[in-house]
Amino acid sequence: MGFWPKITRHQTLEKGKNYMFVANHLSMIDIMLMLMAVRNPFVFVGKRELEEIPIFNYIYRRAAIMVDRDKYDSRKNVYQRAQKKLDMGYSVCIYPEGLVPHPDVFLAPFKNGAFSLAVQYQMPIVPVTLPDCKKRFPFQFSYKYWSGTPGKARAIVHPAIETKGLTKDDIPALKEQTYKFFENQLRKEGYS
Numbered sequence: 338m339g340f341w342p343k344i345t346r347h348q349t350l351e352k353g354k355n356y357m358f359v360a361n362h363l364s365m366i367d368i369m370l371m372l373m374a375v376r377n378p379f380v381f382v383g384k385r386e387l388e389e390i391p392i393f394n395y396i397y398r399r400a401a402i403m404v405d406r407d408k409y410d411s412r413k414n415v416y417q418r419a420q421k422k423l424d425m426g427y428s429v430c431i432y433p434e435g436l437v438p439h440p441d442v443f444l445a446p447f448k449n450g451a452f453s454l455a456v457q458y459q460m461p462i463v464p465v466t467l468p469d470c471k472k473r474f475p476f477q478f479s480y481k482y483w484s485g486t487p488g489k490a491r492a493i494v495h496p497a498i499e500t501k502g503l504t505k506d507d508i509p510a511l512k513e514q515t516y517k518f519f520e521n522q523l524r525k526e527g528y529s
Contacts, residue, residue: 339487
């Protein structure tokens with residue numbers, strides 16, 4: 338497709354340890370780039386609507402914990418399904434914006450899910466910034482028809498944010514800290 342990945346890792350992740358990977362999300366190639374950037378086995382938490390896409394749904398059901406964001410029970414069950422995957426040695430990846438924001442949005446507000454899971458299971462949060470995906474292959478392709486360009490697609494795996502000892506009372510501050518980190522880092526990396 339004319340993209341060449343450039344992966345930068347600022348930390349070596351331990352094998353067999355559970356992590357919560359979080360990344361910004363504005364492109365279809367975000368998913369593939371995450372799979373290239375993270376060497377530890379992990380599953381995505383993703384929206385159930387993608388299960389309706391023929392052929393893709395076969396792979397998606399095996400690589401993701403699906404959630405219907407409009408149903409409380411579905412959101413609640415993510416924790417049980419995540420526990421099973423964590424017990425099997427997998428980590429979890431969530432795009433904390435909870436949606437693919439409109440192209441004019443720099444970074445949408447983060448939802449609680451990733452941070453609640455990380456605190457509940459005392460997993461370090463590993464921020465992964467993807468500064469080039471939006472300009473290479475925007476999710477809302479019809480927004481600016483024929484937009485996108487070939488070129489470098491960077492994934493930067495940053496040092497983990499520790500959650501040991503944190504409680505549910507710490508979730509808002511942890512979410513805000515992570516959001517500010519993404520906002521500052523993406524600006525430095527030339528994301529627009």
